[in-house]
Amino acid sequence: MALLTRTRVHPPELLGLWLLLAAVPVAALPHAWEQPPWVFAVLMAAWLWRVIIHATNARLPARWVMVLLVLAGGTLTFAEFGTVFGQQAGTALLLVMVALKLLEIRSQRDIVVSLFLSYFVVVTTYFFNQSILIAAYSLLSAWLITAALIQVHGGRVLPLGRLARSSGLMMVHALPIMLILFLVFPRIPGPIWGSPHEDPIGQTGLSDRLEFGDIAQLLENEATALRVRFEGPAPPSSQQYWRALVMTDFDGRGWRVDRSRPEIPADGDGPGDVAYTATLEPTRAHYLPVLDFPVGIPDQARLLDNLQVLASRRVDSRLQYAGHARLDAPPAWPLSADERTRALALPATAAPRARVQAGLWRAAHGDDDTAIVQEALQLFAGEPFRYTLRPPLLGGDRTDAFLFETRAGYCEHYASTLAVLMRAAGIPARVITGYQGGQWMDAGNYLRLRQADAHAWTEVWMEDQGWVRVDPTAAIAPERIETGLSGWFGEDIDAPAFLRRSGLPWTVQWRLRISDWHDVATFRWESLVLAFDPERQRELFARFGLDATDWRGVLIALAVSLGGLGLLAGLIALLRRPRDRRDPAQRALDRLSRRLRRNGLAREPHETATAYATRVRAARPELADPLADFAQAYTHLRYADLDAQEREQFQQQLWRALGAAKG
């Protein structure tokens, strides 16, 4: 232990130091994916340096070296982020400082400071990732850090098993307090300072613009987009259209969202409506997918007159919201002149052949818009149109090329082309994107919609019915709508593995199964933990008749819950108290001695019961009889060979005598 001459660290603390050296990389590991590579490199370099110091019995770096390193670390962080505050830069700085602290641990106190900072490192992990896997992982980190803390204060090299057990037990015992504080500690909505998310990360999933191929591209993306739990039975798949974006403006190539629509009041839910709770993965956009047709919307969202729902804040973290839907009838809302114009607009040069076709239908059916819609759907179903994963590339005017040449496309090809045909025939039409189908997760009792379940369909304006949903995909590939993507692509060897129903190697099957379990766990975690917000807290308090926004309500809740916990802990401690293992006769003798102590007549440890009784009798002659009885009973109970009946007799005599020998 020559290295101890260099630092004031004794063997028990040395083991604590090694545990710290194990805990720091474990606690910092999740940051490796979030921080610039140099941050983690600095951490590992400092760590390695410290290990080498121990292996070679080298000196710790001099103080001026440390000063330079700390300055360099701060400068580097500032150069990278332009600040040292905020989530990203602050965490980077913390990691660098934890790394450098490793190089100047000289005493027990330094180890303890490093361990406290390691707890902090674990907390900062959650600024970037709140998944259940990270939760489980950070429990491991916290367990290691706590074990190191115990060892540092253990006074000796503790057995590893006891160390592991103690650390684990401490965490388990802390759970009730954690739970109570989590539920009761007052929650304030919104950030106190700064913006919670500074880093722009590319948007995935649906976008504001739709062109041919955009949704087909999402087919490979098996990430979950939306999880939904229904309050009653889930409606049939063919009626579940999750409406996200409504696109009215067509420029000949693609569609664009119209966001400037006026806001309308929601109808409010009525009987027969479907109530659901959806959990949306971060989209970094404002849209909220809602079940068609929305009649009840979440509190912090707006309903536009094209029935698109927008959140008041960009969805940068997982968001849970509740909604109500009326499956059959859209709310009746008149079509404004302005909207009618926009829903009929076609660029002058767009789709000349389609316009001719639409003109023919109009000529044939006169005013019958319904018949024209039927003609278009007949065209898709009757002619050799294909619904395919890999639509061919299109040249020239895309609508015409698809409609008259390739005739192979994905849902956005059909939805867009139908809308163009309708507009050409003078029927207002628009394209909706959202999600359709999905996978029912029995284990979690919820519907899982992946990015791959993205879908596009059409709405047309019928003078007598208002906007009516027309899904051309239902005409060409009804299985896609009725049983989801795998209903159509389940046997297609080109389809992504998660859609296929057969012919998969067992490794892939297991990967998919694990992915399903993970999704269920994530959903549970989300609804149990992450969704708890000021609003949930208010509901919870209200259930007990308390007001969460009033400090008195919070105080009452804290006092009652923590007090109750304390009482419970006290009760458990009382029940688990070591039982009095003394013999009943011995207990009576001790009690007698305690009683007479006040008179200075406590029994000396060496005195037998008889000797004691004799001595007391000398001082208190009035107790002579009970004392004699007591001594006799005691001696018999302790030393004589008694049968059950005699034992009972002497017991009674003993307690009677004890009662009579009142000081």
Added chain:
Amino acid sequence: MRSGKLNPARDPGLRTRWGRLREDFVRWVTRRHQADGRRARVTRDRVYILPTRQGYMLLLILLVMLLGSINYSNNMAFLLTFLIVGIGHNAMWYTHRNLLGLKVTVLPVKPAFAGAPPVLALRLEETDGRPREALRLAAGEQESPPAFLEPGASVDVAIALKPRPRGIYHLPRQRLSTRYPLGLLEAWTWLTLDTEVVVYPVPFPVASVLPAAADGDGEAAAVPNARDALPDEIRDYRPGDSPNRIAWKTVARTGRLFVRDSAGGDAAPTWLDWDTVQDPDPEYRLSVLCHLVLEANAAGQPFGLRLPGQRVGPDAGPEHLGRCLRALALFGLPGRSPA
């Protein structure tokens, strides 16, 4: 040690004003405790607990964590922060329990000579069936290395006190403390065990003094060494006879207790007299006498010690040695030091 400062009650910790205040406070807190005697049990009503500096440091870090959790409305950060709050809170209970129910017994103190550190030995016993870690026992300003106990076990803890001048010391108070498991809190108890530490004078080797003194004193005889040559006289055991003198061979033969009686004519006791040593410094005299007492004891001879106004013996054996050394340790000091 030969300086004039001989008041054993003066504790260096009491010299400063803060030290005195602290002492008064501790005395005020512990005034409700009964004196413990030779044994004490750490009961609930005498365990105190307060956060340590590390405890306050963690509190500060938790506060920052909490602010971060609130600012970013991060539920998992809330969870971990509150988990550590729970761990810190429960540490109070663990630390308390690490001390509670221990039994402390004073072991006989090995005598020490002035100049050498007297060692106070205490036995810690675990009877509640849980392991105890990192227990520290302090007496005066000295603290033992950390001790640990397996369930039901006991351990002897030695505290090497500071070397002191001769005398009898009663350490007024002992402090049993622990910071296990996390060092966030310290639980402690004050014990008022009856610990008597006797410090003998330093033996000062002056071999030549003994025969000269024997000549000069009529009653004292030169150290005779012819005892072994004479056959021992065997007589019946009488209560009070030293067990060292039991004639075990005869006992084995006859089944009765006999002792070897060596109080023969030329085994007259040697007297070690205060006046044997002529020196104006009483401490020097005591040191020389201490050496002579040890020497005479090593010779296995009956001997007596005469100090002004005091006479020990004549006798032989370890108890007698103890009495003589104690008389030397206490000589000229004002009774027992205040507790």
